[in-house]
Amino acid sequence: MRTTNILNEISDGKLYDIEDMVKADTCGCNGCSDCCKDVGDLVVLTPFDIYEMTTYLNADFDKLLGDKILLRENNKITLPYLKMQDKNKNCSFLDKNGRCTIHSKRPNICRLFPLGRVYQDNDFKYFLQVDNCPEEELKDVKVADWINIENYNENKKFILEWYKFIKA
Ligand code: SF4
Ligand code: SF4
Structure with missing residues (x-):
């Protein structure tokens, strides 16, 4: 209810x-990137998301950990989340033009919004x-x-x- x-x-x-x-x-978002900012605790990554991004970037999970991905504990389970940058809270995959650098392989949750x-x-x-x-x-x-x-x-x-x- x-x-x-x-x-x-x-x-x-x-x-x-x-x-x-x-x-x-x-219709292309008109240069906006609002939903790629300060969403660190919202975008939890699935194993398939990780597979897609590591394959696309040709980088293993450990290499992305800390820089692009953070581990967080939620309900006693530790899961990977997108990492936001410290200075502006932008997603670590957002480029300086406000575009997603892994757009074709972006996480499942990102596809929905x-x-x-x-x-x-x-x-x-x-x-x-x-x-x-x-x-x-x-x-x-x-x-x-x-x-x-x-x-x-x-x-x-x-x-x-x-x-x-x-x-x-
Ligand atoms: S979907 Fe995200 S990037 Fe696109 S217009 Fe809406 S908030 Fe901005
Ligand atoms: S992965 Fe891409 S689409 Fe998802 S929040 Fe980061 S920049 Fe935005």
Whole structure:
């Protein structure tokens, strides 16, 4: 019940499936990079995220640890998170022009915004966060096109397994 209440406060009150249309398209973000700042405790990385970024950057996990990734303890489990820079709280993967240097392999959570994910009954749906993205005219887009994940069904299966594992 509490999850439903919070969801109603932060979203447009609807839940979306992968084939649904949603007003989430920021049309290139117009030079904005707000959602890549000060999100260190929000972007927890999955093993697949780590695999994608280490492969793309041709760097092993230990090399990224400390510089780009931080370990944090959350609910008695230590997990990797994006590291924000000390001086300006920008994500360590953001370049000086405000662009993501790992855009094609950015973490799963980064792909969603301004969408979020809500888990229910061994499944998840998407919701549209309101009041967080400064882009005023969000356009209609299919959820699948917005998040643009390859091998979606396989990826979803992995996300659900990982979520179950973390909860356990
Ligand atoms: S806050 Fe919105 S407009 Fe700005 S970078 Fe993020 S998604 Fe794009
Ligand atoms: S990984 Fe890329 S998309 Fe995600 S917060 Fe960092 S700069 Fe932004």
